[in-house]
Amino acid sequence: MKKLTLIAASAALAAGAATAADDVTLQLKWVTQAQFAGYYVALDKGYYEDEGLNVTINAGGPDISPPQVLAGGGADVVIDWMPSALATRERGLPLVNIAQPFKSSGLMLTCLKSSGVTSAADFPGKTLGVWFFGNEYPFLSWMSQLGIATDGSDGGVTVLKQGFNVDPLLQGQADCISTMTYNEYWQVIDAGLTESELVTFRYEDQGVATLEDGLYVHEDRLSDDAFVDSMVRFVRASMRGWKYAEENPDEAAEIVLDNDATGAQTEVHQKRMMGEIAKLTAGSNGALDPADYERTVATLLAGGSDPVITMEPEGAWTHMITDQALN
Secondary structure, eight states: OOOHHHHHHHHHHHHHHHHOOEEEEOOSSSSSSGGHHHHHHHHHTTTTTTTTTTEEOOOOOOTTHHHHHHHHTSSEEEEEHHHHHHHHHHOOOOOEEEEEEOOOOEEEEEEEEGGGEEEGOOOOOEEEEEEEETTTHHHHHHHHHHOOOSSSSSTOEEEEOOOOSSHHHHSSSSEEEEETTTTHHHHHHTOOOGGGGEEEGGGGTTOOOOSEEEEEEEEEGGGGGHHHHHHHHHHHHHHHHHHHHHHOOOHHHHHHHHHHHHHHOHHHHHHHHHHHHHHHHOOOSSSOOOOHHHHHHHHHHHOTSSSSSSOSSSSBBOOOOHHOOOO
16 A cells, blocks of 8 residues: 555656746846736736746846846846847857847937927937947947937037936936837826927937847757747747737736836836837737848948947847747
């Protein structure tokens, strides 16, 4: 009887081991907000669990660099903008794009109309707020293509290293600041300025749009079949979450709020953000469009004497994961 009990216990342990979920850690580019709704929806709805995954989502912040987290082994997959990822790759950390949930760019410069800025030709002599920590590359590439120096010299612009807020515009420290269509622009509006008092320059309209919010892993891990399999399941569940979020934006925003441990987000802002985010993920099934990639690379290379990247990247993206995840 004792022997049978031991056999039964061993069988139960073996069955448990066979069905144990694979752990995956995702590092976000920023704090918990609707920008990442698809992942929180996938977690909340059990889509990751359906794929045999135990997913941990780590929020980002102003002092968190997703590539550095990946390099240090703190995450299996990270969210980053492609300019940052390609610049990081050229510097020696081999990031690879395995999926691209965001099809369009939401990056803008938002200017006070009273500053006299009505077109890019008015930028020289102005102070422009720019995010750094890898977010500066689209701006620097744009200015380089315009032939506008960013060192504050005559005929150039003064770059204000902008915090992740809109204070420089509100307090008159900058003529223009960096904003996203889904976030900081509306913070400006909520602060009391009207749309008629603002002039916006969306990067896509300026011909310098670059890809944002892609999923990146360390190239070395793609030689591990077990890791590849876990990423196939992760991307499949994540895109399922993104499409649900697009179709149910208010519910998706509520799920994000439920996962915001800081309690800093508001329902009005997150629902509005989700509506704008859905415009950026629309049209993507998760697979990187090579034409979008080539456009991003061309923009980053076209930087005159100081381009963001100095050579055509090799091996910076793969369809290995999405080809399996989406079929």
